[in-house]
Every structure is written in C-alpha cells, then in structure tokens.
Amino acid sequence: MAGVRALGVLSRFTSRRYALYSARTHVNYEVKGDVAVVRINDPNSKVNTLSVQMQKEMAEVMDEVWANNAVQSAVLISSKPGCFIAGADINMIQGCNNAEEVTTLSKEGQKMFERIEKSPKPIVAAINGSCLGGGLEFAIACQYRIATKSKKTVLGTPEVMLGLLPGAGGTQRLPKMVGLPNAFDMMLTGRNIRADKAKKMGLVHQLVDPLGPGLKSPEERTMDYLEEVAIEYARGIVSKKIPIHKVKGSMEKIQDYVMSFGLVRNQIYNTVQSKVMKQSKGLYPAPLKIIECVKAGVEQGPVAGYLAESQNFGQLAKTSESAALIGLYQGQVACKKNRFGTPQREVKTLAILGAGLMGAGIAQVTVDKGVHTVLKDTTVSGLARGEQQVYKGLNDKTKKKNITSFQRDSILSNLTGQLDYSNFAKADMVIEAVFEDINIKHAVLKEVEAVRQSHHCCQGEVTPHLLSLFPV
Numbered sequence: 295m296a297g298v299r300a301l302g303v304l305s306r307f308t309s310r311r312y313a314l315y316s317a318r319t320h321v322n323y324e325v326k327g328d329v330a331v332v333r334i335n336d337p338n339s340k341v342n343t344l345s346v347q348m349q350k351e352m353a354e355v356m357d358e359v360w361a362n363n364a365v366q367s368a369v370l371i372s373s374k375p376g377c378f379i380a381g382a383d384i385n386m387i388q389g390c391n392n393a394e395e396v397t398t399l400s401k402e403g404q405k406m407f408e409r410i411e412k413s414p415k416p417i418v419a420a421i422n423g424s425c426l427g428g429g430l431e432f433a434i435a436c437q438y439r440i441a442t443k444s445k446k447t448v449l450g451t452p453e454v455m456l457g458l459l460p461g462a463g464g465t466q467r468l469p470k471m472v473g474l475p476n477a478f479d480m481m482l483t484g485r486n487i488r489a490d491k492a493k494k495m496g497l498v499h500q501l502v503d504p505l506g507p508g509l510k511s512p513e514e515r516t517m518d519y520l521e522e523v524a525i526e527y528a529r530g531i532v533s534k535k536i537p538i539h540k541v542k543g544s545m546e547k548i549q550d551y552v553m554s555f556g557l558v559r560n561q562i563y564n565t566v567q568s569k570v571m572k573q574s575k576g577l578y579p580a581p582l583k584i585i586e587c588v589k590a591g592v593e594q595g596p597v598a599g600y601l602a603e604s605q606n607f608g609q610l611a612k613t614s615e616s617a618a619l620i621g622l623y624q625g626q627v628a629c630k631k632n633r634f635g636t637p638q639r640e641v642k643t644l645a646i647l648g649a650g651l652m653g654a655g656i657a658q659v660t661v662d663k664g665v666h667t668v669l670k671d672t673t674v675s676g677l678a679r680g681e682q683q684v685y686k687g688l689n690d691k692t693k694k695k696n697i698t699s700f701q702r703d704s705i706l707s708n709l710t711g712q713l714d715y716s717n718f719a720k721a722d723m724v725i726e727a728v729f730e731d732i733n734i735k736h737a738v739l740k741e742v743e744a745v746r747q748s749h750h751c752c753q754g755e756v757t758p759h760l761l762s763l764f765p766v
C-alpha cells in the first residue's frame with residue numbers, strides 16, 4: 295500500500311481538474327496520470343440522484359474522458375461519503391405527464407448505460423454508501439466494482455417498493471450477473487445488500503475496509519483510500535493484471551448448465567410468479583412486470599427485454615399503486631426530519647421508568663444511538679424481561695449479520711438496568727413508561743422529583759425533561 299500512497303502524492307503534481315473550466319455543478323473530473331477520476335456530487339441534496347442535470351453532465355464528462363488520449367481508464371466515485379447514487383430522481387419520474395414520457399426517460403437511461411457498458415476505457419465504480427436503483431444499474435454497467443465494507447454501503451433495487459421496476463437495464467443485466475434466483479430475490483423484495491454479501495453474489499469484485507480517524511475524519515480517509523485503490527485497479531485492468539471476469543467455480547458451472555434448460559427456467563418463473571401472487575394477492579402490478587421483463591430478455595433476447603423494460607417502467611410509473619407507494623416513501627422521509635431544531639440540552643443519559651414492552655422498546659432505540667440508558671423497574675423479573683428484549687433485538691441483528699457481536703456488546707454496554715433511582719440524578723431526560731394506572735404514574739413522578747431535589751440537580755434545575763407517554 296506504500297506504493298499506492300506514493301502514487302497518490304505523485305498524482306497531485308500531475309493531476310488536472312476539469313470542473314474549474316466549465317459550469318458543471320453535479321459532475322466533475324480530474325485526470326490523475328492516466329486515470330480520469332469522475333466525481334458525482336449533487337450540491338443541492340444530501341444524496342446523489344440521476345436527475346436530468348446529473349445525466350446531462352455525466353454524458354458530457356464521459357464524452358470528454360473518451361476523447362482524451364491521455365486517459366486510459368476511469369474511476370466513478372461520489373463526493374458524498376454516505377451515498378454513491380440513490381437512484382433515479384423520483385421527482386423527475388413523478389414530473390412526467392404520461393407513461394410515454396417515463397418510457398422515454400427509461401430508454402435514455404438504457405442508452406446511457408449501454409455506452410458505459412461498451413466503454414473503450416474500463417470504468418471502475420468505487421462505491422461507498424447507498425448504491426440503489428438507477429445507481430446500482432449505473433454501477434453494474436461499469437466494468438469493475440469496488441465497495442467499502444462500511445455499514446452505510448448498501449446495494450439494491452428498491453424500485454418495487456415504489457411500485458416501479460429497475461428501468462435502466464437492471465432487469466436485463468442483473469440476471470446475467472448474479473443468476474436468475476438472486477436477481478429475482480433482489481428485484482422482487484427490494485432489499486438492501488451489504489458489501490460482503492454483494493461480493494459473494496458477484497455483484498462487486500473487491501471490498502475495501504473503512505478507515506478510522508486520522509488527520510482527517512474516518513469518512514474522508516475512507517473515501518481517499520477507496521479512490522486510491524480504485525485508481526490502482528483501473529490501471530491494473532488496463533495492464534491486464536486485474537481480470538474483469540471471474541473464473542467460474544464448479545458450482546457456478548453446474549448452475550449455468552442447469553439454467554441452460556428451458557424447463558428449469560420455466561419452473562423458476564412459475565414458482566416466483568405464484569409466490570408473488572400469494573404474497574401480494576395480485577394487488578401490486580410491479581412484481582409481475584419485473585418477472586415479465588426478465589423473462590422477455592432471457593427467452594427472447596436483449597432487444598425484446600429492453601423494450602419490455604422501458605414500456606413497463608412507463609406504464610407502472612402512472613399507476614395509482616405507484617403513486618400511493620411513492621407517497622408512503624415521501625411520508626417516511628418526512629418522518630425522519632427533526633422539526634424542532636437543535637435541542638437546548640443534549641441528552642447523554644436517559645432514564646426510563648418501567649421496563650415493559652414500551653420502556654424496553656424505547657431503550658432499544660436509544661442504546662443504539664449511543665445514549666447511556668437507565669432502565670428501571672420495580673421487580674427483578676420485570677427488569678430481566680426488559681433487558682432480555684433489548685438484548686434479543688440486538689442479537690437478532692447479529693444473527694442477520696447486520697452488526698457484529700462486538701458491536702452488539704458495545705451497544706448493550708450503554709444499558710444499565712436497576713430497581714432503584716440511583717442513576718436518576720444525572721439523567722438529562724426521564725421517560726415514564728409505567729402501567730396505565732394514573733395513581734402509579736403520579737407516584738413515580740413524585741419519586742423522581744424527590745430524587746432530583748435531594749441531589750440538587752443541574753445547577754438549580756429540579757427536574758430534567760420529564761416525558762410522560764400519557765398526560766398525567
């Protein structure tokens with residue numbers, strides 16, 4: 295890696311930034327030696343999306359990269375540490391007046407990614423953060439993919455959750471890349487795939503460990519490191535030291551052989567279709583259209599497949615089901631926002647009265663956010679049940695490999711279970727979650743106030759922020 299670092303220093307003297315000479319705002323590039331580093335960054339949003347502007351600038355930049363004789367390969371990277379590309383711009387899709395307009399958008403996306411796929415110079419997608427929908431379709435059109443093992447790095451095709459389908463070549467490229475069963479699983483569930491799983495599935499070629507803090511923040515160091523590695527791989531692909539195509543193992547060869555039989559493929563289509571019908575009761579058109587597009591591409595060839603994809607994408611975008619699901623997504627985004635501004639006092643320690651379902655549920659969320667949480671109950675058995683609930687929630691995440699057992703234990707260390715009020719004096723906030731009995735509620739609130747008064751808490755302040763889940 296020392297070689298890579300030395301190279302990074304050298305490149306500072308030989309690199310040229312091309313954004314300075316143009317009015318581009320979303321995509322810029324810098325030539326480092328013989329590699330063009332193409333950076334995506336929507337200045338107006340927390341995430342990058344394939345908006346009209348982004349696509350226009352990307353096409354311009356790629357034309358320049360392809361025409362530049364000094365450039366032999368390219369790296370595609372985001373300047374936002376938490377997001378590679380979150381997909382097509384949902385507002386752009388919603389802004390279309392009819393299905394034909396959406397179909398045209400899809401065809402333009404398909405064309406753009408076909409040019410990327412056929413690029414005469416290898417393009418390495420360097421992925422950190424969310425790589426979703428059209429963002430993943432972009433990445434899988436590139437010749438090589440490197441992803442960080444960061445918790446934030448997720449790959450997926452969530453279009454089905456918006457009542458849509460992957461409309462920029464995804465229904466055609468994914469089955470070839472990860473096989474029919476995996477492709478259906480991804481497109482029909484819309485689930486996020488973490489980097490290590492993506493590598494096992496053949497969705498990415500290489501993984502990069504995220505870095506810790508140094509002179510720069512962990513995010514900045516990870517992005518710099520990812521870029522350095524991607525540049526090295528881009529050069530390696532040009533010099534043929536890095537193979538783009540994986541040598542297939544015997545299992546994969548057997549799978550390919552089995553899949554070459556029409557009978558087997560038909561069995562898969564039928565099984566998937568009946569599962570969709572069972573789960574959706576036929577109420578959602580998108581999953582059925584996804585199956586139709588995949589089948590068209592695999593059975594009739596790419597021309598039929600791409601046509602089915604763009605037309606069905608257009609039709610789906612104008613269904614009432616898609617409008618409702620997009621509305622639901624927008625509602626979820628709105629719910630994430632804090633409408634109350636920055637809190638006057640940061641909550642470092644939270645005390646919860648009552649370790650029942652509600653109290654333990656609150657504890658589960660707060661320990662996860664790094665808040666030291668005191669969970670109080672009146673009985674040993676009640677407290678143990680609550681603590682067990684918090685542990686189980688975290689342990690389930692460990693089993694699903696969403697977090698490591700070390701992370702589980704570290705999060706759990708934020709929880710203190712107790713039967714008395716001993717840690718309440720230093721709590722910044724107390725949440726009351728005891729039985730629905732007004733007398734008990736009054737009694738525990740009095741007890742908390744007494745503890746706070748006896749400790750002369752918070753420079754004269756008697757009670758911390760005391761939240762009750764019901765008016766008392």
Ligand SMILES: C/C=C/C(=O)SCCNC(=O)CCNC(=O)[C@H](O)C(C)(C)COP(=O)(O)OP(=O)(O)OC[C@H]1O[C@@H](n2cnc3c(N)ncnc32)[C@H](O)[C@@H]1OP(=O)(O)O
Pocket residue numbers: 339340341343377380381382383384385403424426427428429452453456458459460461462627630
């Ligand atoms: C042919 C291809 C079709 C498609 O690709 S359809 C789109 C498929 N993609 C998706 O469905 C992904 C949707 N986005 C997300 O799931 C999440 O977002 C992320 C995981 C990417 C990020 O989550 P977090 O960090 O919590 O941010 P946040 O609060 O959800 O979003 C921040 C701002 O980004 C906007 N945004 C996110 N994705 C898109 C998108 N695909 N198109 C348009 N806007 C998007 C939101 O609305 C919001 O905006 P504001 O700050 O103004 O409220």
